Amino acid sequence: MINMIWAMDENNLVGKGDRIPWHIKEDLLYYKSKTKGQTVLMGDTTYYSLKGYYKDKPLPYGKIYVATIDKSLVIEGVEMVYDIISFLESNKEDLWVVGGATIYKLSLPYADRLYISFIKGSHEGDRYFPQINFDNYKLLWENNTELVRYTLFEKVK
Numbered sequence: 001m002i003n004m005i006w007a008m009d010e011n012n013l014v015g016k017g018d019r020i021p022w023h024i025k026e027d028l029l030y031y032k033s034k035t036k037g038q039t040v041l042m043g044d045t046t047y048y049s050l051k052g053y054y055k056d057k058p059l060p061y062g063k064i065y066v067a068t069i070d071k072s073l074v075i076e077g078v079e080m081v082y083d084i085i086s087f088l089e090s091n092k093e094d095l096w097v098v099g100g101a102t103i104y105k106l107s108l109p110y111a112d113r114l115y116i117s118f119i120k121g122s123h124e125g126d127r128y129f130p131q132i133n134f135d136n137y138k139l140l141w142e143n144n145t146e147l148v149r150y151t152l153f154e155k156v157k
């Protein structure tokens with residue numbers, strides 16, 4: 001099963017440089033509760049950004065796959081993915097795709113479940129999630145707070 005989890009604002013904004021454009025603690029806690037100890041896939045930009053936050057502490061995941069097209073890049077302690085499409089096509093694991101913008105875009109056609117946090121309002125930034133055709137998905141769950149609409153969508157097979 002391939003799960004994707006992300007937060008975006010009303011314009012599909014997901015990032016500003018290598019950072020998240022907002023600081024919403026409840027969404028961060030939600031994200032952590034879903035991904036803690038899980039097998040995750042992320043792009044190298046997101047990996048280095050997270051390392052910046054966690055400094056010397058280990059990232060709070062299980063197995064970590066890091067995607068890059070730079071075949072000379074090897075990061076200790078993670079599995080490198082140089083061809084994300086072949087990787088996703090042959091995946092048999094319970095995988096969580098955790099960003100960023102490029103990796104979300106490439107992974108969307110392979111994802112079974114989308115955990116989307118719709119951040120209310122519009123923010124400043126420069127990395128966007130592509131348009132999603134929600135006709136292809138069924139809403140399984142949602143929870144509304146003042147700041148965020150948390151949702152879970154499943155692909156209609």
Ligand SMILES: NC(=O)c1ccc[n+]([C@@H]2O[C@H](COP(=O)([O-])OP(=O)(O)OC[C@H]3O[C@@H](n4cnc5c(N)ncnc54)[C@H](OP(=O)(O)O)[C@@H]3O)[C@@H](O)[C@H]2O)c1
Binds near residue numbers: 007018019045098099
């Ligand atoms: N809102 C959220 O939920 C959320 C979550 C995570 C991240 N983000 C945001 O997303 C932004 C980062 O996104 P990004 O698009 O810049 O970087 P990214 O998705 O983290 O990483 C992109 C990397 O993917 C690699 N790549 C591209 N095509 C590939 C392929 N076919 N096979 C393997 N690897 C491939 C590229 O490697 P090369 O470098 O070798 O070209 C590229 O550097 C940041 O602003 C971050 O804060 C938002």
